[in-house]
Amino acid sequence: MNHFEVFELPRKLGIDTAELQRRFYALSRRWHPDFHQAAPPEAQARALEASARLNAAYRTLRDPIARVEYLVRLEEGRPTREGAAVGPTAPPELLEEMFEIQEALAEAKAGGLDADGHRRLAAERDRLVARHRDEEARLAGPLAAAWDAADAGERPRVLAACKQALATRAYLATVIDDLTEALGESQEGHVTHRRH
Amino acid sequence: MAYSDKVVDHYNNPRNVGSFTKDTPGVGTGLVGAPECGDVMKLQIKVNLDTGVIEDARFKTFGCGSAIASSSLATEWLKGKTVDEAGKIKNTDIVNELRLPPVKIHCSVLAEDAIKAALADYRDKHGDALAGAEAPTASA
Numbered sequence: 371m372n373h374f375e376v377f378e379l380p381r382k383l384g385i386d387t388a389e390l391q392r393r394f395y396a397l398s399r400r401w402h403p404d405f406h407q408a409a410p411p412e413a414q415a416r417a418l419e420a421s422a423r424l425n426a427a428y429r430t431l432r433d434p435i436a437r438v439e440y441l442v443r444l445e446e447g448r449p450t451r452e453g454a455a456v457g458p459t460a461p462p463e464l465l466e467e468m469f470e471i472q473e474a475l476a477e478a479k480a481g482g483l484d485a486d487g488h489r490r491l492a493a494e495r496d497r498l499v500a501r502h503r504d505e506e507a508r509l510a511g512p513l514a515a516a517w518d519a520a521d522a523g524e525r526p527r528v529l530a531a532c533k534q535a536l537a538t539r540a541y542l543a544t545v546i547d548d549l550t551e552a553l554g555e556s557q558e559g560h561v562t563h564r565r566h
Numbered sequence: 567m568a569y570s571d572k573v574v575d576h577y578n579n580p581r582n583v584g585s586f587t588k589d590t591p592g593v594g595t596g597l598v599g600a601p602e603c604g605d606v607m608k609l610q611i612k613v614n615l616d617t618g619v620i621e622d623a624r625f626k627t628f629g630c631g632s633a634i635a636s637s638s639l640a641t642e643w644l645k646g647k648t649v650d651e652a653g654k655i656k657n658t659d660i661v662n663e664l665r666l667p668p669v670k671i672h673c674s675v676l677a678e679d680a681i682k683a684a685l686a687d688y689r690d691k692h693g694d695a696l697a698g699a700e701a702p703t704a705s706a
Contacts, residue, residue: 473626
């Protein structure tokens with residue numbers, strides 16, 4: 371059962387989150403382990419499983435970006451394990467740009483950051499944060515609407531556009547984190563991405 | 567996570583870091599990335615236009631230790647190979663050499679993609695003819 375089916379929703383991106391929350395509460399009550407304590411062990415196990423599935427589905431679908439990510443995975447039917455992923459491709463210009471920013475950042479770090487350099491990096495970071503926000507707005511807005519309106523023939527094209535926007539957002543998040551860290555402004559909560 | 571000694575070695579002493587000017591005759595450039603982790607990898611080859619042999623290779627990678635080690639190793643392997651031989655390098659060769667754990671296999675895939683992209687760029691610019699007698703890129 372996929373996350374949309376848990377809520378008996380069609381595979382669409384336009385979801386009324388207030389309505390989603392109402393359904394979540396109703397289903398939570400139905401499956402909460404506390405209400406199944408007197409049931410036979412198999413029924414208890416079933417309730418527990420349904421409860422966990424419900425929580426996972428809610429966590430994903432209430433977030434408009436996670437929702438698109440999930441839809442892409444679902445539509446492609448690909449395993450989510452690393453290594454098996456067919457990487458969504460970002461536009462070549464974006465890669466070029468990310469590379470240049472990383473290069474400039476490495477140079478700035480190597481040379482020590484003076485006040486001017488600090489200001490330049492901060493401005494760059496702010497510019498990228500704005501783009502990151504734009505990309506998310508595009509995913510949650512026009513792209514989600516395009517998916518919902520698309521017929522079967524148009525879907526692959528919309529899905530590809532979603533993947534590209536997700537890839538762009540991921541690259542931007544990394545470079546924003548790297549810039550923020552270099553600026554010494556790292557703070558928990560702001561960090562969306564970490565390398566290991 | 568425990569990196570293998572070979573990964574640590576390449577990470578601490580990366581081979582062939584740097585870049586060639588893109589438009590130099592014989593140079594092929596591959597720029598690839600992995601959006602899941604935000605890594606970007608640039609790998610370049612410099613081919614002897616008379617022999618079709620890769621004389622030199624460079625890389626610059628912004629990413630995790632395994633991504634750096636994978637591309638560093640790739641540049642070592644590329645040197646001395648013909649363009650055709652270079653196309654046969656597989657990510658699994660890199661995985662075996664560096665003993666990459668399953669969660670790091672995508673780093674080796676990225677390195678293989680970078681090699682392929684560099685070779686494709688070289689072929690684009692110089693044609694497929696191995697004895698590159700007609701290398702028309704030098705406009706200067």
